[in-house]
Amino acid sequence: MSLKQSILLLFMLLLIGLNANAQSVNNNTNARLHGIQYRQPRGLDGSPFLSNDWLETKITLYNEEIAEGVLTKFDCLNNDLVFYHNTLKNLFIIDKSTVDTFTIHKNNQQLNFIKYKGTTVGYKFKMMILFTLHTQEKTIY
Amino acid sequence: MILKHKFLHTNLFILSLFLISAGQLYAQPKLFVQTSKNFYVSGEEVDYKCTLINPDSSELYILHSDICGEEKLITSQLLNASNNVWKGTMALPDTLQTGVYLLRCYIGDQIGKPIIATQLISVLNRFNNNSVNELRKKKTDYFPLDGRGYIKTEVQDLLQITPKQVRIKANNTLELSIRSEIDHIAGDLSLSVYKVDESVQHVNTNNLQPYSENDNIHIYNSLVLSGRLIDINAETPATKQTILLSSPDSLANLNYAYTDSLGEFKFHFNKLSGTQDIIIQTLNQQQEYAIELNPAFLPPPSIIPYYIPDDVENSEFCQLAIMRATVHQAFSKDSIVSSSILNNRYPFYGKTLNRIYPDKFIPLDDFAEISWEILPLVRYKYSKDSTYLRIWDTESNTVFNNPWALVDGIPVFDLASLNVLNSEKINWIEIQTQSRCYGDVAINGLISIQTKVGNFTELEMPKNAIRHKMQTFYQAKQKIEKAGTIFSDVLYWNPSINMANNSTNVSIKTSYEKGTYAAVAQTYDQQGKLYQTVSLIKVE
Numbered sequence: 001m002s003l004k005q006s007i008l009l010l011f012m013l014l015l016i017g018l019n020a021n022a023q024s025v026n027n028n029t030n031a032r033l034h035g036i037q038y039r040q041p042r043g044l045d046g047s048p049f050l051s052n053d054w055l056e057t058k059i060t061l062y063n064e065e066i067a068e069g070v071l072t073k074f075d076c077l078n079n080d081l082v083f084y085h086n087t088l089k090n091l092f093i094i095d096k097s098t099v100d101t102f103t104i105h106k107n108n109q110q111l112n113f114i115k116y117k118g119t120t121v122g123y124k125f126k127m128m129i130l131f132t133l134h135t136q137e138k139t140i141y
Numbered sequence: 142m143i144l145k146h147k148f149l150h151t152n153l154f155i156l157s158l159f160l161i162s163a164g165q166l167y168a169q170p171k172l173f174v175q176t177s178k179n180f181y182v183s184g185e186e187v188d189y190k191c192t193l194i195n196p197d198s199s200e201l202y203i204l205h206s207d208i209c210g211e212e213k214l215i216t217s218q219l220l221n222a223s224n225n226v227w228k229g230t231m232a233l234p235d236t237l238q239t240g241v242y243l244l245r246c247y248i249g250d251q252i253g254k255p256i257i258a259t260q261l262i263s264v265l266n267r268f269n270n271n272s273v274n275e276l277r278k279k280k281t282d283y284f285p286l287d288g289r290g291y292i293k294t295e296v297q298d299l300l301q302i303t304p305k306q307v308r309i310k311a312n313n314t315l316e317l318s319i320r321s322e323i324d325h326i327a328g329d330l331s332l333s334v335y336k337v338d339e340s341v342q343h344v345n346t347n348n349l350q351p352y353s354e355n356d357n358i359h360i361y362n363s364l365v366l367s368g369r370l371i372d373i374n375a376e377t378p379a380t381k382q383t384i385l386l387s388s389p390d391s392l393a394n395l396n397y398a399y400t401d402s403l404g405e406f407k408f409h410f411n412k413l414s415g416t417q418d419i420i421i422q423t424l425n426q427q428q429e430y431a432i433e434l435n436p437a438f439l440p441p442p443s444i445i446p447y448y449i450p451d452d453v454e455n456s457e458f459c460q461l462a463i464m465r466a467t468v469h470q471a472f473s474k475d476s477i478v479s480s481s482i483l484n485n486r487y488p489f490y491g492k493t494l495n496r497i498y499p500d501k502f503i504p505l506d507d508f509a510e511i512s513w514e515i516l517p518l519v520r521y522k523y524s525k526d527s528t529y530l531r532i533w534d535t536e537s538n539t540v541f542n543n544p545w546a547l548v549d550g551i552p553v554f555d556l557a558s559l560n561v562l563n564s565e566k567i568n569w570i571e572i573q574t575q576s577r578c579y580g581d582v583a584i585n586g587l588i589s590i591q592t593k594v595g596n597f598t599e600l601e602m603p604k605n606a607i608r609h610k611m612q613t614f615y616q617a618k619q620k621i622e623k624a625g626t627i628f629s630d631v632l633y634w635n636p637s638i639n640m641a642n643n644s645t646n647v648s649i650k651t652s653y654e655k656g657t658y659a660a661v662a663q664t665y666d667q668q669g670k671l672y673q674t675v676s677l678i679k680v681e
Contacts, residue, residue, distance in 0.1 A: 032580030033578070033580065034489070034577070035577065035578055036575050036577050037576035037578075039536070063411070085578055085581075087581045088578055088581065092577070092578050095491065097487055
């Protein structure tokens with residue numbers, strides 16, 4: 001064993017020693033999404049969705065859980081987020097009461113949405129909210 | 142040259158081992174516990190403070206604390222994550238026998254191993270219930286413990302208590318001045334002024350095994366309920382099964398977990414407080430299962446080799462303590478316990494507009510009649526051989542043949558058992574006619590029945606289910622102070638004294654009880670060294 005190898009061994013052992021207590025108990029649970037089954041609207045000409053592709057979305061829930069990589073479509077007509085449930089193999093509209101924010105990833109772009117409470121509860125594209133706040137044209141509830 | 146190299150390698154190896162062990166020793170977290178006094182009477186409360194030094198991670202820990210007898214857990218509580226200092230109060234049962242008990246406080250480190258701090262406490266039963274203590278006096282491997290005094294420590298100049306008066310009259314105001322020159326105090330300074338027998342000083346010889354060793358011990362740093370599911374017929378662990386957890390509530394909440402390859406399951410909670418009444422059952426009703434829950438606390442020690450000797454039991458100090466505790470119990474007001482925090486504002490099956498109150502209709506004798514007469518969109522047919530429940534979804538023009546049924550928020554899969562519910566017993570009924578997902582659980586239609594009693598006692602326990610009182614986070618009681626305590630052996634207890642400018646003054650009202658009181662100030666430095674100073678005051 002050369003001197004270099006010895007020094008390497010020393011550092012490796014040191015690292016092992018320092019990290020001996022670093023194994024953690026995984027307390028995180030997967031975020032659970034709740035929603036109502038999605039039904040295709042009748043008599044609609046065109047698509048209600050922001051994008052017709054299923055886009056990966058990061059959803060932050062009110063209980064601070066985060067669901068990442070969820071395939072969603074944003075329904076602009078009804079202001080709803082539709083997601084594909086992998087286990088139940090079905091489409092559901094996520095309960096607005098459970099969502100805090102979500103970010104849709106589209107072609108290296110991030111579309112951030114936040115929830116607002118007005119006369120009805122819905123989602124707003126974050127830039128629109130910032131613009132509204134800046135111009136002070138409307139009151140945000 | 143070769144020899145020189147070998148020598149160098151050996152030295153490097155030894156040095157590395159030394160550095161590893163030194164690093165681990167340095168990083169070793171330590172936990173300390175302090176109480177407002179050492180000697181208690183049954184029915185009294187134990188005020189304690191726990192301090193963690195050198196935590197092995199930046200995350201916040203939750204504290205488990207309990208009071209144990211031999212192979213017996215007397216009382217326990219969970220304190221929420223805090224900045225490495227916890228303050229709690231545990232009530233001693235009035236039926237607790239005279240004897241020496243162990244107060245344990247512990248956290249789970251990063252691999253779930255307990256880091257524990259303990260303190261022995263002496264308890265006198267105020268109804269002279271002392272048979273266990275009498276038995277221990279006869280055993281040769283048990284030792285006498287006199288808890289009437291205070292723990293003796295070395296004199297320390299860095300922490301000082303200066304009383305304005307060393308002798309003071311009963312029902313008067315005592316002024317104390319505290320000065321500290323300790324650099325980097327860990328976890329605040331505590332001050333307790335309690336009655337002692339000045340002739341008794343003892344050293345903390347607490348070297349007993351604080352719990353029965355067990356390989357399966359795992360202390361989680363979160364509020365967890367874990368257990369195991371056994372297939373009764375096959376006598377093997379049941380894997381990949383869904384376990385449902387719910388509690389009787391008008392706002393239905395549901396939690397679920399899956400069993401792993403060992404049949405084990407785990408539920409994590411965040412904001413629950415108080416004692417929760419929960420029902421755990423399997424989603425699968427085809428097989429017969431047994432549900433075993435793991436204890437959330439460490440097993441109690443098998444032996445606490447101490448007893449309270451005769452001369453202590455019969456001393457004037459102890460007799461006065463019993464009289465005082467009795468007076469205190471008789472005249473103190475009850476405390477108010479805050480209610481628990483609800484997880485959601487809506488039931489787990491979502492909002493529904495279909496709520497029916499059977500009281501608004503003519504009385505109906507069973508649930509089959511109720512469904513036929515007053516429940517729109519619901520068809521319930523009861524017979525001894527087969528019972529079914531159907532819900533009609535008007536939007537999609539479909540019928541849900543296997544909807545969920547809830548009673549007081551608890552899922553009920555044996556539909557025949559619902560028939561005992563009549564107009565007299567039911568408060569309201571909600572009907573959810575939608576297909577929903579609740580995480581991975583599909584809910585195709587649901588009927589929720591809230592009984593007037595509301596605690597799931599109108600029906601028998603479902604198959605494959607157990608009911609459990611789960612201890613969740615302790616919520617401090619809101620104490621109602623009367624005009625002033627007439628007799629008290631603890632004149633002052635503050636686990637976190639504000640030491641701005643390294644000194645402070647404290648005013649304490651003495652009670653009518655005469656005797657010697659010890660003012661004990663305690664704190665730790667960042668290395669875990671205890672600093673304690675004691676000043677004796679006579680109340681005449």
